[in-house]
Amino acid sequence: MKYLNDWLERLKSRAPAADYGENWRLQEAQSALRQGQGHAEGDWARLSCHRNGLVREAAVRELGEQPSPEALTALLERLNDWVPQIRTLAKAALQCYLTSGHAAELLYALPQLMALAGRQRDDHAPTLAAARLALQADSVRSQVEAAFASSQGQAARFLFALLLEVSDNPARLLERALAHREMTVRQQAVLACQALPDEQAVALLQEALHTPGASVRVKAMHALLQRLDDPRELLRRALLDASPAMRSLALWAAPRWQLDARQVLSGRLQQALPESKREWLMVLGLAADLDTRLADDWLQAALRAPQSSVRLAAVSALGDTQLNEQLAALDDPADKVFAMAVRRLSQQPWSAMAEALDARLDRQQLSPARHSALMHLRPRWQQLAYLLRRLDSREADQHWLEQIAQWCQRQGLMVDPSTGREERMQLLERLQTLEQHGQLPPGCYARLA
Numbered sequence: 549m550k551y552l553n554d555w556l557e558r559l560k561s562r563a564p565a566a567d568y569g570e571n572w573r574l575q576e577a578q579s580a581l582r583q584g585q586g587h588a589e590g591d592w593a594r595l596s597c598h599r600n601g602l603v604r605e606a607a608v609r610e611l612g613e614q615p616s617p618e619a620l621t622a623l624l625e626r627l628n629d630w631v632p633q634i635r636t637l638a639k640a641a642l643q644c645y646l647t648s649g650h651a652a653e654l655l656y657a658l659p660q661l662m663a664l665a666g667r668q669r670d671d672h673a674p675t676l677a678a679a680r681l682a683l684q685a686d687s688v689r690s691q692v693e694a695a696f697a698s699s700q701g702q703a704a705r706f707l708f709a710l711l712l713e714v715s716d717n718p719a720r721l722l723e724r725a726l727a728h729r730e731m732t733v734r735q736q737a738v739l740a741c742q743a744l745p746d747e748q749a750v751a752l753l754q755e756a757l758h759t760p761g762a763s764v765r766v767k768a769m770h771a772l773l774q775r776l777d778d779p780r781e782l783l784r785r786a787l788l789d790a791s792p793a794m795r796s797l798a799l800w801a802a803p804r805w806q807l808d809a810r811q812v813l814s815g816r817l818q819q820a821l822p823e824s825k826r827e828w829l830m831v832l833g834l835a836a837d838l839d840t841r842l843a844d845d846w847l848q849a850a851l852r853a854p855q856s857s858v859r860l861a862a863v864s865a866l867g868d869t870q871l872n873e874q875l876a877a878l879d880d881p882a883d884k885v886f887a888m889a890v891r892r893l894s895q896q897p898w899s900a901m902a903e904a905l906d907a908r909l910d911r912q913q914l915s916p917a918r919h920s921a922l923m924h925l926r927p928r929w930q931q932l933a934y935l936l937r938r939l940d941s942r943e944a945d946q947h948w949l950e951q952i953a954q955w956c957q958r959q960g961l962m963v964d965p966s967t968g969r970e971e972r973m974q975l976l977e978r979l980q981t982l983e984q985h986g987q988l989p990p991g992c993y994a995r996l997a
Contacts, residue, residue, distance in 0.1 A: 597625065604626065608637045612637070617657060620656070642675065661679055662703070696711060700730045719744060731760075734761060734764045738753065738768050762791035762792075762793045766791075779805065783802055789833075812834070817843070825858055828855070850862035856880075856881075859877070871900060871901065875889075877889035894925060901925070905922055910938075927965075929967035930964070935951055957995070979993045979996065
């Protein structure tokens with residue numbers, strides 16, 4: 549509050565301006581600042597974002613006299629203010645924070661500090677450089693490392709790069725970074741491992757192969773392939789990785805080391821059935837990559853797995869001759885598995901699955917989305933034949949008449965080589981009769997004829 553009363557007196561003593569807008573801004577500033585006379589620090593931070601430049605200037609002056617994490621956050625925002633005088637005041641007020649003694653405040657305001665790098669109303673490079681030096685001081689190293697361990701996103705990447713620049717034991721820092729919850733930090737750590745001597749780098753990169761995040765493991769594997777004399781054991785494990793990216797890299801590298809991927813798959817298939825989702829995805833994924841069909845007992849076990857992702861991969865691996873298994877997958881509770889079954893069945897001849905599809909379409913508990921998907925497996929004219937058959941069942945006549953009318957309105961060019969001309973004419977005659985009796989709206993017959 550050191551400057552507030554003086555500032556109010558200065559505003560009050562200003563002579564009225566000829567410009568109405570200028571007078572209005574002066575009155576607005578006086579009103580806002582009088583209300584701020586009894587305000588707490590958080591209120592001054594709010595006033596520092598006020599639309600009136602006179603209010604922001606007064607707030608910056610007050611915040612400069614009240615050092616705190618919240619004040620630093622507000623000052624960093626004003627460092628990019630559109631009024632040059634306010635930027636100058638904020639820069640002067642910031643100087644006391646750019647020391648290691650204020651590391652806690654700098655860490656609190658890290659998002660605003662990092663945001664300065666992308667703001668261009670002024671040159672913020674000196675401020676950023678001074679803040680980095682303050683956070684890199686030996687006296688606050690443990691404090692910054694603790695903040696790094698609990699951070700995420702951009703803040704975690706910023707602190708990792710900052711610590712790595714001055715670390716006297718980079719291997720220890722990289723070990724911690726490879727276990728960090730932020731995947732992008734783990735990626736940065738893998739890249740940084742490549743600057744270490746082989747002995748240290750290989751140990752850390754092998755550890756990285758056990759971390760979550762396929763992109764991390766791929767980077768680590770790629771680096772290891774350049775450092776190891778015989779990586780075949782790692783490649784064997786990578787061929788059975790649950791990640792398609794890891795398997796792709798291993799399949800690319802295997803011939804160079806005279807490693808037969810099919811033998812790796814064969815060896816795994818001679819062992820017990822997988823017990824976990826990850827193990828199932830490893831085997832099913834490699835089999836799909838190698839275009840190898842699994843034995844029926846393996847596929848049946850995968851189709852019964854409790855995890856929907858395993859059942860999805862199993863349905864995708866079914867052969868074209870396994871029609872019954874594809875049809876059974878239509879009853880799967882998981883929508884993705886159902887969608888894969890529909891996709892596989894769309895390649896099957898209609899005559900082979902007509903009866904099984906009709907039985908499922910007749911079920912009243914089908915959701916609208918699933919009912920529509922099964923209808924689209926039928927050829928166009930067979931869709932109409934099914935709707936007319938349901939109408940003939942005398943069950944909810946009006947409902948099926950509405951369905952037929954809507955179906956007719958949706959049709960354009962009808963391509964259906966599986967329905968003969970005679971059957972099509974019979975269906976058209978039936979439509980014409982329904983329309984003549986007023987049961988269908990005019991135009992349904994003409995649209996198809």
